[in-house]
Amino acid sequence: MGIKKKFSNPLHDEKYERLLRELKKKHKLEDAVVTGELHINGIHTAIGVMDTRFMMASMGYVVGEKITILFERASQKKLPVLLFCCSGGARMQEGIVSLMQMEKTAASVKRHSEQGLLYISILTNPTMGGVSASFAMIADIVLAEEGAMIGFAGPRVIEQNTGVKLPEDFQTAKFQLSHGFVDDIVERKDMKERLGRLLSLHKKGVRLKNLEKSWQGLLHSKKLQDVSPWQKVKIARSKDRPTSMDYIDRIFEEFEELHGDRTMGDDPAIIGGIASLNGYPVTVIGQQKGKKSLEEAKYRNWGMASPNGYRKALRLMKQAEKFKRPIVCFVDTIGAACGKEAEEQGQGVVIAQLLKDMSTLEVPILSIIISEGGSGGALALSVGNEVWMLENAVYSILTPEGYASILWNTNERADEAAELMKLTAADLFELGVVEKIFEEPMNLSTGNMEDICHLLKEEILIFIKKYEKKSKNIIVHQRYKRFRKF
Numbered sequence: 001m002g003i004k005k006k007f008s009n010p011l012h013d014e015k016y017e018r019l020l021r022e023l024k025k026k027h028k029l030e031d032a033v034v035t036g037e038l039h040i041n042g043i044h045t046a047i048g049v050m051d052t053r054f055m056m057a058s059m060g061y062v063v064g065e066k067i068t069i070l071f072e073r074a075s076q077k078k079l080p081v082l083l084f085c086c087s088g089g090a091r092m093q094e095g096i097v098s099l100m101q102m103e104k105t106a107a108s109v110k111r112h113s114e115q116g117l118l119y120i121s122i123l124t125n126p127t128m129g130g131v132s133a134s135f136a137m138i139a140d141i142v143l144a145e146e147g148a149m150i151g152f153a154g155p156r157v158i159e160q161n162t163g164v165k166l167p168e169d170f171q172t173a174k175f176q177l178s179h180g181f182v183d184d185i186v187e188r189k190d191m192k193e194r195l196g197r198l199l200s201l202h203k204k205g206v207r208l209k210n211l212e213k214s215w216q217g218l219l220h221s222k223k224l225q226d227v228s229p230w231q232k233v234k235i236a237r238s239k240d241r242p243t244s245m246d247y248i249d250r251i252f253e254e255f256e257e258l259h260g261d262r263t264m265g266d267d268p269a270i271i272g273g274i275a276s277l278n279g280y281p282v283t284v285i286g287q288q289k290g291k292k293s294l295e296e297a298k299y300r301n302w303g304m305a306s307p308n309g310y311r312k313a314l315r316l317m318k319q320a321e322k323f324k325r326p327i328v329c330f331v332d333t334i335g336a337a338c339g340k341e342a343e344e345q346g347q348g349v350v351i352a353q354l355l356k357d358m359s360t361l362e363v364p365i366l367s368i369i370i371s372e373g374g375s376g377g378a379l380a381l382s383v384g385n386e387v388w389m390l391e392n393a394v395y396s397i398l399t400p401e402g403y404a405s406i407l408w409n410t411n412e413r414a415d416e417a418a419e420l421m422k423l424t425a426a427d428l429f430e431l432g433v434v435e436k437i438f439e440e441p442m443n444l445s446t447g448n449m450e451d452i453c454h455l456l457k458e459e460i461l462i463f464i465k466k467y468e469k470k471s472k473n474i475i476v477h478q479r480y481k482r483f484r485k486f
Helices: 014-027 061-077 092-114 155-162 173-178 188-201 229-236 244-251 294-299 307-322 340-344 347-358 375-379 400-408 414-421 425-431 450-468 472-484
Strands: 033-040 043-050 081-087 119-128 141-145 184-186 254-257 270-277 280-287 327-333 365-374 386-390 394-396 436-438
Touching (some): 033 061, 061 081, 141 173, 141 188, 173 184, 184 188, 188 254, 188 270, 229 365, 229 394, 229 400, 244 280, 244 327, 244 365, 244 450, 270 450, 280 307, 280 450, 347 375, 365 375, 365 450, 386 425, 394 425, 400 414
Parallel strands (some): 119 141, 141 184, 327 365, 365 386, 365 394
Antiparallel strands (some): 033 043, 254 270
């Protein structure tokens, strides 16, 4: 691949030179990575595979150069990159030259990314040191194999330096997933199929298929069910009412869930990933309540997202912007997580950053309030070019109980508060806060949601088609004007 040889042994270590010759002959490898091109699902793709047989796949000049060339050629040919990573870390025998490979490879990944091209890294066992702190962890999508050890410093080094005994699952793939650093764990037998789906969802030039005629299920303020505001709050909170995942499963043909905020955690109260709608790729994000059991409700924190969840949402939104995918948000929360830990992690700062960045995203955003939209926690997923509501959903500055408690020093007047707060779909349509209201069947549940899902799908397709024709500047300006009027 045209790699210069003069830096392959920069410290002029004769033992190292002999070892390199022996390993090349034994394994028929030039070094610890093989690169090339292939087709998966008919999609032309650049690929790199690291090999631990060659000095534990440590990264010296040759490895760094081959990976850099891989991304440079992929950039020239407009190809996505798959990179199977494994490594013991930097190649100590090459000294500071090995360290330089971290920045060189990271810079080549950045240039590839700036062209709107996809990079998926697959972390195999082990992926440690300078490789984990450079190209392996900065992919658009980071997958890990079950059982892989992943980290920067090795556990033995950490224990020696800190004197602390580490837990058994430390730096495992599951550890990385729970701490928000990888998107998912995939077994090797499932890897080809998973990569094929992800590549297909990023295929260039996909356009919407022909639209069906829109159903007549849109409502205006004069045609709503005769239900009091407080009753609507109760309906919105019903344990039988469908969740975000219920809508995602029924509206979209595919959904590849992605995890993690890449900072410190993965919040189950926020789900998100890439979906296919009539073959068209869309980023989907939703607040998810756990309704199957008390344990699931606690796991999802009743749909109240932490800073981790909002950082994850923003990461996925920025990814959508890079790949020019429209964003669909499903809103269903009593509010953002409220507690000591959320405050220590900067809940207000994170939501503020999300609101700021959503305001300038250059792709269309659609927010659908499916049940309860509470306070800034709901607004954080409602900075849309359009905001829609289901007929019996509610959207308000805080809960009626909180409103009554502050105003009258008791939450027993929550029903009166609900009347005053103008939180129903009809109220919000009149105020211009929402653009569309969707008719619901009586006692909406997963058992009778087929028609409303069909209607939502058709209207989402119309929304995407409408904004597909608009420039990114118009999309951003229209969203600004929408909120500027209030």
